[in-house]
Each structure stands twice: as structure tokens, then as C-alpha cells.
Amino acid sequence: MKADFDIIVVGSGPAGVSVAFPLLEAGYKVLMVDGGREAGLAPPAQEFLDWRAGDPEQWTWMVGRDYYALRNADALSPKLRVPTQAYVFEGFTSANPMTAQDFTALGSLARGGLSRAWGCGVARYSAAELAAFPFGEMELVPSYAAVAQRMGISGAADDDLKEYFGLDHWAEPPAPLDPLHRRLLERYIRHGATVNGAGVRLGRSRVAVLTKGRGGRQSCDLSGNCLWGCNRRALYSATEDLELLKVIPHFQHHPGFLVEAVGREGDLTWVVSGDGLSWRRYTSRRLVLAAGALASTRLALNALAFTRTVPLQSSPTAAFMLWLPALLGRQREPTFGLGQLAFSLDLPGGVSGYGSLFNPTGIPFAEFVGYLPFRRRYGIDLLRALMSSCLVGNLFLPGHLTEAALSVDAEGVLQVRGHYRDEVADLMRVAEQGLRRAFRKLGAVMLPGSFTLGRPGSDIHYACSLPMRSSPTRGETNAYGELAGLPGVHVVDGASLSALHEKPHTLTIMANADRIGRRLAEEKS
Amino acid sequence: MKLFVTGATGYIGDRLARAALAKGHEVVAACRRRPELPLTWIPYELTSPAEIPIPRGVDAVVHLAAITNLEAMDPDTELEAARRLLAAARHVGARFLFVSSQTAREDAPTAYGRCKWIIEQEVLAAGGLVLRPGQVYGGPERALFGMLMDSVRRMPVIPAFLPAPRVQPVHVDDLAAALLSAAGTREIISTVLCIGAIEPVSFTYFLRCIAAGRLRRFRPAVPVPAVLIPIARVLAPRYAAIAQLKSLFALPPMRTEADLKRLGIVLRSLQSGMTRSGDTRRRELIREGRVFLVYVLKMRPSRAVLRRYVRAVESLRDGRALPLPGSVLHMPLGMLLLDTGATRSAPRGEEFFWRLHAAVAISEASVQGAARFLAVGEATGTLSAAWRMMRAGSQELVARVLRCGMTPVLKVRWRNHGLVP
Numbered sequence: 047m048k049a050d051f052d053i054i055v056v057g058s059g060p061a062g063v064s065v066a067f068p069l070l071e072a073g074y075k076v077l078m079v080d081g082g083r084e085a086g087l088a089p090p091a092q093e094f095l096d097w098r099a100g101d102p103e104q105w106t107w108m109v110g111r112d113y114y115a116l117r118n119a120d121a122l123s124p125k126l127r128v129p130t131q132a133y134v135f136e137g138f139t140s141a142n143p144m145t146a147q148d149f150t151a152l153g154s155l156a157r158g159g160l161s162r163a164w165g166c167g168v169a170r171y172s173a174a175e176l177a178a179f180p181f182g183e184m185e186l187v188p189s190y191a192a193v194a195q196r197m198g199i200s201g202a203a204d205d206d207l208k209e210y211f212g213l214d215h216w217a218e219p220p221a222p223l224d225p226l227h228r229r230l231l232e233r234y235i236r237h238g239a240t241v242n243g244a245g246v247r248l249g250r251s252r253v254a255v256l257t258k259g260r261g262g263r264q265s266c267d268l269s270g271n272c273l274w275g276c277n278r279r280a281l282y283s284a285t286e287d288l289e290l291l292k293v294i295p296h297f298q299h300h301p302g303f304l305v306e307a308v309g310r311e312g313d314l315t316w317v318v319s320g321d322g323l324s325w326r327r328y329t330s331r332r333l334v335l336a337a338g339a340l341a342s343t344r345l346a347l348n349a350l351a352f353t354r355t356v357p358l359q360s361s362p363t364a365a366f367m368l369w370l371p372a373l374l375g376r377q378r379e380p381t382f383g384l385g386q387l388a389f390s391l392d393l394p395g396g397v398s399g400y401g402s403l404f405n406p407t408g409i410p411f412a413e414f415v416g417y418l419p420f421r422r423r424y425g426i427d428l429l430r431a432l433m434s435s436c437l438v439g440n441l442f443l444p445g446h447l448t449e450a451a452l453s454v455d456a457e458g459v460l461q462v463r464g465h466y467r468d469e470v471a472d473l474m475r476v477a478e479q480g481l482r483r484a485f486r487k488l489g490a491v492m493l494p495g496s497f498t499l500g501r502p503g504s505d506i507h508y509a510c511s512l513p514m515r516s517s518p519t520r521g522e523t524n525a526y527g528e529l530a531g532l533p534g535v536h537v538v539d540g541a542s543l544s545a546l547h548e549k550p551h552t553l554t555i556m557a558n559a560d561r562i563g564r565r566l567a568e569e570k571s
Numbered sequence: 572m573k574l575f576v577t578g579a580t581g582y583i584g585d586r587l588a589r590a591a592l593a594k595g596h597e598v599v600a601a602c603r604r605r606p607e608l609p610l611t612w613i614p615y616e617l618t619s620p621a622e623i624p625i626p627r628g629v630d631a632v633v634h635l636a637a638i639t640n641l642e643a644m645d646p647d648t649e650l651e652a653a654r655r656l657l658a659a660a661r662h663v664g665a666r667f668l669f670v671s672s673q674t675a676r677e678d679a680p681t682a683y684g685r686c687k688w689i690i691e692q693e694v695l696a697a698g699g700l701v702l703r704p705g706q707v708y709g710g711p712e713r714a715l716f717g718m719l720m721d722s723v724r725r726m727p728v729i730p731a732f733l734p735a736p737r738v739q740p741v742h743v744d745d746l747a748a749a750l751l752s753a754a755g756t757r758e759i760i761s762t763v764l765c766i767g768a769i770e771p772v773s774f775t776y777f778l779r780c781i782a783a784g785r786l787r788r789f790r791p792a793v794p795v796p797a798v799l800i801p802i803a804r805v806l807a808p809r810y811a812a813i814a815q816l817k818s819l820f821a822l823p824p825m826r827t828e829a830d831l832k833r834l835g836i837v838l839r840s841l842q843s844g845m846t847r848s849g850d851t852r853r854r855e856l857i858r859e860g861r862v863f864l865v866y867v868l869k870m871r872p873s874r875a876v877l878r879r880y881v882r883a884v885e886s887l888r889d890g891r892a893l894p895l896p897g898s899v900l901h902m903p904l905g906m907l908l909l910d911t912g913a914t915r916s917a918p919r920g921e922e923f924f925w926r927l928h929a930a931v932a933i934s935e936a937s938v939q940g941a942a943r944f945l946a947v948g949e950a951t952g953t954l955s956a957a958w959r960m961m962r963a964g965s966q967e968l969v970a971r972v973l974r975c976g977m978t979p980v981l982k983v984r985w986r987n988h989g990l991v992p
Contacts, residue, residue, distance in 0.1 A: 098941040105879060108936035113883045116929050375956030378945060411944050412932040416924075421910040421970055422931055423866055424963040430946050431959035 047329070049314050051077040051298070053566070054330040056305050056317060056345070059159020060552055061539035062336035063287035064193055064559035066297065072567030075296045077328060078288075079317065080337075081141065081155025082301030083133045085162075089275025093267075093380050094408050107274050108410055115412075121150070123504065124413045125163055130275045134163040141304050142341045144460035149360075149450060150503035151462045153338045157301055158285035160338065160506065166253040166281055166384050167402065167550030168199050170212035170557075178545040180516035180525040181561075189560035191216055193553065197282045200257040206238070207249025210390055213553070218257045220250045221266050224381040224405050226370055226437055231387060233488040245392030246484040251385035251402050254282035254553075270408045272383030281384075300328075307458070308333055308535065309349045315534050332534045332566065334527075336559065339508040339540040343452050344460040346512055346541070347521070350531050355453040356521045358462070359445030359510040359546040360503055362470045364477070366439050367414075367496040368403070368485055373435040383408040391441070391480055393473050400548040401441040401481075406433060417496070437490070441477060443470065445509060445546025448502050452511050464502045474499055507551060509540035527562050538562050572755055573597040575629045575665065577615060577656065578636030580606050582714035583670065583707065583743055583750075587633065590747040599626060602636065617652045625659045631666040631754035632656060646686035653690045657697050667699030668754055673739070673767070673822055675703060691763065698760045700753055703825060704746050705739030705767020706777065709844050716743075723781050723790060731775040731792040738774050739767030739825055742844035745836060752834040759833065765825035768838060777841070784845030855892035856881045858900060863930035866906040868943050872934060879933050884926065893919060893926065894988045907970040908981060909990055919989035 053069055055062045058080035069076050090097045090107055097104055109115045110129030118126050125131060138153040139146070154160045170190055173183040194216040202214035223231065234241060234248045241248070259265045263286065264278040272281065279286065291297050303319045303326065310316075315333040319326050335342040343356065385402030392398055406414075411429050418425040450464025474497075482492040515522045518530040527536040536542075538559035543551065574591050578584040579600035588608055591598050600606050601615035601623065613624060617636045625632065634656055637649065653669070660667045671691050674684035691701045708716045723729065741749075749766045753759065775792055782790040831838065843851040860880035864872035872880075884890060899905035910927065914920045934940050941947045974981075978991075985991045 095945070095947065098938075098945060099947045100938060102875065102938060104938075104941075105933065105936035109879070109883075109932055113887055113929075115932055116883055116887055119925075119928070375951050375953040377951045378947075410932065410935050412928065412935050415931060416928060420963065420967050421907055422927060423869070423907070423910070424967045424970070426867065426931070426944060427963040427966075428960055430944060431956040431963070434951070435956075 047312065047314060049329045049331050051075050051328065051330040053077075053332045053334060054079065054315070054317055054328055055334045055336055056080075056308070056342070057159060057336035057338065057539065058157050058284060058288050058299070058301075059154070059336060059338065059539070060161050060284045060556045061559040062159070062334070063284045063291060064556040065334050065336060065538045065563040066291055067192075067196075067287075068560060068563035068567045070291065070294045070297055072570045073296065074567070074570060077298045077300060077330070078291070079300045079303035079305060079319070079328075080157055080159070081137075081304050083136065083154075083156040085130065085133050085156075085275070087130050089130055089277045090271050091277050092269070094270035094274075094383075095378060095380055121504070123500075124273065124409055126152075127413075128163075128273055131163045134160070142344060142460070143458065144340065144344065144462055146462040146503070148502060149462050149464035150501055150506070151340060152503075152506050153340050155304065158283045158288060161283040161552070162285070164283075164552065165402070165550075166255055167388075168194070168197075168213065168252050168254050168553040169210070169549040169551075171547060171549065171551075171554050172212060175545070175547050175549075178513075180514050180544065186554075186557050186561055189557035189564070190553065193556045193560050196287065197254045197553075197556075198256045198260060198263070199252060199254050199282075201250045201252035203250040205249035206242070206247040207252075207388060207390065210247070210249070210549075211252045213252060217252060221255065221257050221268065221382050223250075223386050224379070225376060226373055226405065226435065227386040227403060229370060229373060230403070230437075230485075230488050230490060237487055241484045241487055244480055244484050246389055246480065248387055248389045248488075251388040253384055255382075255384065256280045256282075266382060268380050268382050270380050270383050270405075273408045305337065305345060307348055308335070308345045310532060310534065313534075332536065334562075335535065335537045335541070336539045339511055340452070340460060340462065342537055342539055342541045343511040344454060344458070346529055346532070346535070346537060347452070347454040347460075348458045349535065350520060350529065352521055352531075353453065354521065355451040356511045358448075358450040358452050358464065358508055360448040360450055360464060361442040361445050361505040361507050361546060361548055362447050362466050362474070362502070363443075363500040363505045364441045364474055365496075365498050365500070366441070366478070366481070367406075367493045368437045368439060368490040369432065369493055370435050370437070370490050372489055375431070376434045378407055378434045381405045381407055389481075391477060393443075393476055393480070395469070395473075397444060397447070397473060398548060399441050399443050399473075399477050400550075401439055403437045403439045406436060406438045409438065417498075419495070436493075439481075441474075441481070442505060442507070442548040443473060443477075444548050445507065447473070450502065450508075462503075466502055507540070507546060509543045509546040509551065509555075512537050512541040513544045514542050515544070526565050527558075536562055536566070572630045573599065573626075573628050574754060575599045575601060575625050575632045575660075577601045577617075577632075577634050579610075580604055581635055582711070582716070583704075583746060584635045586710050586743045587635070587747040587750050590744065591751060594751065596751070599629065618648050620651075623655055623659045625663050625665065627663055629660075629663055629665045631668060632660040633668045633670065633750055633754060635670045646682055646689070649686050650690055650693075654693060657693060657699065660699075661697065666754065666757070666760075667694060667697065668750065669694040669699060669701050670750070671701050671703050671763075673703050673705055673765075673825060695761045695763070700759060700761075701763040702750060702753060703763060703765045703767075705741045705765075705825060705827070707743050707746055708740050708777075708781075709742040709744060709849050719778065720781055720785060723778055724786055724788070726790070728793040729775065729778045729782060729790045730795040732797045733794050734797060735773040735775050736822065737771035737824060738777055739769075739771050739827060740777060740841055740844070741767045742839055742849065744849060745838050745844075749831070749834050749836045752836060756834075764830040764834065765827045766830065766834075766836070767825055767827045768841070769828045769831070771824045772841065780841050780845045784842065785847065852891055853881065853885075856884055856890070859892040859895060859926070860884075860930070862895065862900055862903045862906065863926060864934050865903040866910075867927075867930050868934050868939060870939065870943070873937065873939055876934055876937050876939065880930060883929050883933060888922070888925065893923060893990070895990070896985050896988050908974050908977065911971075911974055913992055914990055916992040917990050920992070923990055
């Protein structure tokens, strides 16, 4: 039987687009399918402070015409209350049947996947961090280079995190810091030694944001709309690569083809999509799953008829607020809304933490005012005076500290369960104290009571459910992401990572996907 | 839910169809003329012997159609039509709801009442539901309510009959909600549900409400001995509507409280239902919104912001105003006594904080909000910021002390509002 395509890629997120480029270069006929959701609302075009001051329709972005922002009150991340990003997360758990217990299970049906609503952090896993992976660091370097250069990253600086991020040679210099971050960094440069002694290192955030325009994408102009969507296309999302792919012959994109199941028949692999009344099927010689860890695992476990649980890793997260008293009363000004400074933190037991600091100008007060021990009326008065000298920070711990598991039931519904390991509470307490002391030395006060632990799964960095191993058993994948027990089906998204560290992992997923794509390309010739 | 409604263009039927469509149900209307609504129309005549095509997939049949011209009414035709509908409903496995009348009794003085009773028995025997509405009012000026409105408008006085018959009013939209609730439930079968005000009111009072609320006119009430009604009917046929109510005098009151509770329906008050809009809920929400928003913004909210608050509560919550104490409604600063952690454990505490959060989020997302929250266009500086923080802190302290001291008073005075634990 003749296959419809050489290779079908399920998912148009960062992993899917990264695997596609080498495949197309080799001359494979590739079909990419995805959930196809698109934004219903264009992001604001003016600078943040300008549209806040003058646009009577600003409520459509901040609250939403259907009051979207008032619906998801209990999620920790403000990202989940932004009406312009509603399409990124909507419908995921109903389209990919799953039930989650004590775990935040989110994913995206959007074109471009979760990269339509991400923080743009990029980092490279070191050789030590890749120890659990069944291949050497050198195999990944060309892929890191290719992907980083294609995305466009910035943040290269001669600082204490240069080695930690390991990708400055592919990065442009960073966008300018705002006065708050600048002051912190200056104090760090002067008093760095004491802070390092406490196991904290500070440096510029490395992010997938353009500081130099290229093609149709403009550079960041510090307009501060990052949370609402960047209309300059300075922030990377996989749709940028999808546009490049669509120009290549042999590439077909079928959006809105939501894959219900995959499988093997003879020497062909297939994907099906349907709404219960009619079904559509495509066949290919090989299949690549890049639908996101949860969705890909569901498809794989069902195809394998694997009823046992597979472990899932997820990074415990926390958020906190810093106040810089020296800058109290500072005038608000336009600024970059994503991470400007990053830090790494040594914790007991050989664990490290990673986090970023953000300027909260673009985040509505409504997100914070409920946490203050003040009546709302006076809480708003307080924040109004205080916020312009405050920064928000987050913290991630390594993924093995969450004990989570995935399995499929008789109806093919994914069951997700997870909780933090016992040591997480202590680690977070030590982290809070360590950060508080370190930032105190740099002239920033961590507001009491602001350090808040997120719920398991709220990082949305799920990974390692179908990990790559040198001798994989059923429920694992080989060094090229190929499922043990289902030859010809490769997993290239977070599910196939062998370890999830606290560093931003998206670039590593993309590099791994690119590496697997190159291997498949080699096999053709 | 897919509903098959006969008489969908009538006074009650039209409101039922609209309410059902607004809730996202499918409606199949069986009536003589095509309604101007997004529903499926099947031509249907009560008197016609033709077979009634009830489509497959219909969950419930609501039989509202009746011959309204009391002189032309023929009990046999009505009974035949009901029987045919019952059979057709059974054929497709749909529930059957018959809208009867408070006058339905085996020994009713009117042929109308007796006819309704007979049909009721057949419906109950077949496992269907019977709804007996009280005095239906509100909505468009139609049917008996319309005639009463017209009469009150024309007459210079309101007849206060002695003795005064008592009625149990029900707003036509509340009746529609009750019908939808009954149509949607599987648990209740072979029962008569009475839908009307729990406490009967005098008919005179009812007419006065029409005059004052709906017509906004003053009409003095003049006592009229009830025995004079048949004379009035002959002398002044224009006021025929009043005379039709002869049957009212013989009506025993219905017990409606349990049935309303079963259907989960809370009737709006007569004062509220007799207003032009039919509903003071929106007005109450606007008042509540103004209080929350002035408290948060420290200035009067723009109309647009207020409107958004009301719409948010209508679309995401139950659309009803919180029972805020009168003093708070008049003085938004009174909110300082409610905006405290202790309120969370009060019965309506969670809802209070949802509304407060909504007020903050909605007011922030406006030009007014930018001035208030971000101090856009204002002078800044360390000293003024420090001063503002200290002022906020001391105001908070004062509010706390005040609340602490007033707790015993509030526990007593505000005990019925559900906002003090």
C-alpha cells in the first residue's frame, strides 16, 4: 500500500517545526497536522502605558468581552487569565481526553503550540545535565546552533551566567535593562562575592526575543505588551518557523486536524482525526509525535496498548515580589515585560534552582491586590505608590522533584496524577530564605508573605514520560525518540527528554527534535 | 433539550420559546403562524384532525394551545387534540407537559374549568406533568393580562370588589422558567404542579399594581359589591375582562410553595414584576455596581465600566444583587466594614469577594482605572510615594479598629444580610 506521505508530524509547536526543517531538506514529503486554533483578538499596537492611559477599549484585552479574566480565578499564573491568550489553552482537555487529579494539566491546540504564550527563556543543557541522555553532548551542539540562529535569541553578556546558559555565541546583545534591574545588577557587580558565597549567581536573562529586526519580524521596542502579545513579532513563536516551512515544497500543513489516535498497520503508520461522525485518516512511512508531552504520551500509550503508568517530571515553581526601597516613587516607563535578569541558586542535596525577575508594569494590579493584608481600597493606594519600585520573580526546581504519573484507561482517556515530593517544602523554604538574604544584600526586600508556591503541574514544563534510553523498554524511546514496541513512531517533544532540569528547556527540546530530524534525513540517503 | 411547543405564538408560548432559545435549547413550534424566531415551525391547528408530526429527538412536549374564544370553545375538540398530542409524544418517547388553569376542577362552574380537568386526568394517567399557573401577568400586553391592562387604562376608577377575590400572580417569564425546569426534569411524573405566588393577594391590589407599576397612572379604588358584576357585564361590555373573572370568586387558593421549591424557581415580587422592564434585578445590580466601583475607584465609575460590571455578574454569576445593607448602599465607605477576611466565612462571603474582585479587574481596565491604579500623568517622587504608603497604612489601621469595635453591633444589625459571620 502506498503511503500518503513520507512523514507525518503531529503538532506545530517548537518541537514539530524543529524536526521538520531537516526532514524537508532531505527531500521527504512531510505533512504537519495540528489543533489549528488561532487568536481571535489582535494584541495592542500601542505601547502599554499609552493604551492604558487612552484606549477606552482596553478592557477587551485585560478582561475580555466574555469576561474571560474573571473565569479562571484560581490559576497561579496571570498568563491563564489573559483574554488574548485564551485560544492557546482553550479546549485542550476536552479535545485530548484526560482527567487530572491534584495536578494542573494544560496544553495547547493552537497553531504553534505553547510557544504562543511562553516566557521565551532559552538555555543549553550542559554535558553534566545531558548525562541521563543516551547520546553525547557533541551530538546536540550543531542542532542547538541551528535552532538558536533560526529563532533569534538575545541576552549575550559577559556575566556570571554566561557558562550556565552556554549559548552566547549564537545570541545578540540584550535589550536594555530598566532602572530597577540595572540597579540590582550594579549592586551585584559590586557586592557579588558575598551573594555568590550564599550560592546565588545573577546575570542577564537569555531570551528568544529579537533585538535586531530580521525579515518581517521587528526588534523589541520595550513597549511592554509581552503578556498581551507582541505585535512586532519580536517574541519567537513556532508560527514564525511554520511560515518558513509553508514556503518549502513537499511540505503540507493541515490545521485543525486534531489527532485522536495513531498506530501502525503493516509497514505504514497512520493518524486519524474525527468528530465522532466522520473520520479522516492519513498514512505515512514514519510518524513524529510533537503534540506536547501530555498529548503525545496519550497517543503513544494508546497505540502501544500500554496500560501501566509512566512517570512524568514537572518542575515545582514559586513566585515572589521584591521591593527596591531606593527607587520608591520612580516614574513608570515603558519596559520589556519578560525576564530581564536571571539567577541560579544552590540548594541542599545538590539541587539547584533557576528563576527570572520581571518588571510587573504590564501585569494588572487585580492579580496582586487580593494577596495584600489590606482592604482593596487601601491596597490599591499602596500598590499605586509601591509597584513602580517592585519586581516579580519566579523560581523553578528540577523536574524529578515532582512525582507524577500518566496512564491511559480502557477508554483511552489519559489519567494524570502528581504531587510534590516531601523534600520540596523544605527546599522551597531554604530557597525563600536564601533568596531573601541574597537580594537583601543587593538592596531589594522580598515582601513578606509574597513567596507563593505553585500547585503541582503549574509550571507547564511536563516532560520525560517517554524518555530516551540506550536500551528502551515499552513505554520508553531509543536515542532517536523511536518508541520501543512501535517502530517508525518517533517522539520529539518534551515527552522524550531523559531528564527535566530547572533551566528553561524549550531550546533543548527543539535541538533534540532537530537532531532526530537530521538522523531521519541521514537514513533517507 | 429539544422542546415541542404548541401555542408558541401565544402570550405564554412566546415567552417560553424566547426563554428556551436564550438558554440554548432547540424549539419546535407547532402553531398556525410562523413565529419570527430562530426555531423550527410545524403548522398546527388545534381543531384539525391531521396527524401531528413530532420529530424524533424531542425531549418534551409543552401543550399550551387552547381555543381562546370562550364562546367558541368546544370541550370535545380540546380533549381530542390533547389525546392526539399525548399519543404522538408517547410515540417519540417525549415527556408531556400540559399547561392547565387554576380553575381546573371536576366540578368547576365553567365548561372551561371542567374541560381542563378532564385533560389533566388523561395527561396524569399517561405519566405527564400538569402545571396550573395562577394569575399570569407581565411581558407584552396580551391575553387576559392585556385585557386587564386595557380595562384599567380606560376606567377612571379601579373596582374594589367586596368581598375581594384573591389571586396568586406569577410573572409570565417566571412561568416560562418553571416550564423549562419542569420540562428538563425526569424525576417528577404524573403530578400537578401549582405555580403562583405563595401568598395570595387581593385582586384589587393586583389591579392597583397594574395601574401604578405598569401604567404609571393613579386610579382611585371604588368599592363595588360583587353582586353587581353581572349587571356591569350587561351595562358595560367594554369592561368584559373584569366580568370574566366571575370564576375567580369561587377559586380556592393553590398551595404553591413546595412545587416552586421542587422546580427551583423563586418568583419575583409583584412590585418588581409589574415594572415596565418586568424586572428590578438589573436596577439593583446597577446600584450594587456603583457601590463596589466607587469604593474601589474613589470616584464615580463611567457608564461603560458600570455596564460591564452588571454584565459580568449577569453572565457569570446568578445575576442577582447581593443583599447589601442599606447603609452600605448609600455610603460606599461602608464597604470598609465588609472588605475584611472575616467576611469570607459568612454565608455570602465568597460571592462578595468574587464581586469585589470583578469590580477591581473591570475598573482597572479603563482610562479611569489607569489614572487610579497607575497614577498615569501624576507627579511621582520618593516623598509623595512614601507619604501615600503611610497614609494607606494608617487608613487601613483605622478601618481595622473601627471594624473590630463594631463587630458586635454589625452581628446584630446586619445578621440577615449573610455578610457577617
